[in-house]
Amino acid sequence: MRKYKIGEFSKKVGVTQEFLKHYQNNGILIPNEITEAKYRYYDQRNASTVLEIIKNKNYGFSVKEIEQVFRHRSTAEVLSLMEPKIEQMQKQLIFMEGVIEEYQKLKQFCEETRQDQWFVKSVEAFYFLPHVDIQGFIDNPLIYEILPVWTQWLPIVKSCQKCPACQHADYIWGLSVPQQAAKQIGLPVNSCVQACNGGRFFEYHSIFFLKEKQENPIQKALLQMETLGLEPVGSVFRNILMYTEYQTDSSIEHSVLYIPFKDKNTSSDGSGLNSEIR
Template sequence: MGENYSIGEFSKKTATTIRTLHYYDELGLLKPSYVSEKGRRYYTDKDFITLQRILALKFLGYSLEQIKEFFQKKTWDLMHSLSFQRNEMVQKKEQIENVIKALDRALHIVEDRNEIEPSVFITLINTIQMENEQKEWLKGYIDKDLVEEIYSLPENEQLELEKKWVELSTELKKLADLDHEDDRVQVLIGDMMSLVNDLTGDDLAFVQEISDKEVEDEIWLFHSPFTAEEEEWMANALDTYLKRKGVHLNNEDGTKES
């Protein structure tokens, strides 16, 4: 009951390490009730209660420094303190949820194809990570409602789109040594475009718009998975594609039969 425990006994009873008790002593958070002449620490039941307090507050996410203050201050606005702490924790939780979401999406894409281009992978993560910033950024370039629409896709459609995008990007990178007018390339470019169309409706022009914008002074928000050379190659391929498409459209508009 009213016994004195050596630090070893006390640490076993409380499932706390000796080092931790030393540390709390050093901080002045929990001084043992009795210290022998030659410096040995002895704890009592009273100290146990103090330790419980410390552990409880630590569990709630307070730092040892804050706990020390609580112990010293007479007045402690519990209500305010608790709800503040709650906010902190909720934020942390949301942050973690974002990470989990990103991991899930990455996993979904990686699951069948165990190999993935690092650059494509990184771009994907960046896209997920900066979804919100990107939303704001994109709103500067295309219609706001459209942006909201893009990001309000149902979960699984989003996943499928991402998957397709990864596949196409990967394939395109593989073909980067072919001529940009090669049919295989043009097919992929076409697929890429129709993927974009799925998102943007039929506003093909928006692709051009975006690529023409000035971004000199801004922070580099994201980069494509393609190198500078690949980007140029793709730009050419895209030009070719649009030209042919234009012709094709004209054909359709003019004479229905080729």
């Protein structure tokens, strides 16, 4: 049976020489022969070991776990080791699919929103996690118990400003996420998280040039609602989609505002009132 030096063998099996040495050093991939001069020789039988290593590596196994799979684990034990790794991959897949979906929404927003636009739409229920008010970081330890998990799911979770429609200078910054998405990705929710019921909302799409002295998006949205005879009910929620030229004097904010309302003429409302999770 023909033998191959490490350089030729690595090319034949599609890995680097460092790969072969690494798994040899961990006792998993032993060359067919090592000469007194320390030259490594492999044959075609070593190729199947390389393929098994790559396969198990792709399943998420560490080097130590691969060694255990090769020598010490039964079929049932190997499947048991795989299960949490596959669960983690499924979670990563949900995240990647969510990021792709958010990108597609962002792209559509940027293509269609050449100037501010408004809609009256049905909006699904969402959560709001408060974080910062006009005084600084909110002093509630429950926030910081779950905040690190929430931020890991940006941009599915979004930076969000909340303020009373009647006093939008009294703002709170935090994070928002649709309740259905939160459930799907397993976001932790505790008593500091506020829930906003779904319903009909006034939805305002804004491109805001921060440098220019102009009405901010909340002021413009409320003015448009006044023109339409819509009365804000409860709080304004302003989701930040993206900043461009973020650290320059020409920073541009792309955002969507959601405002529950009632029609002054018909007394119907959007049912988007705030409630806390108890």
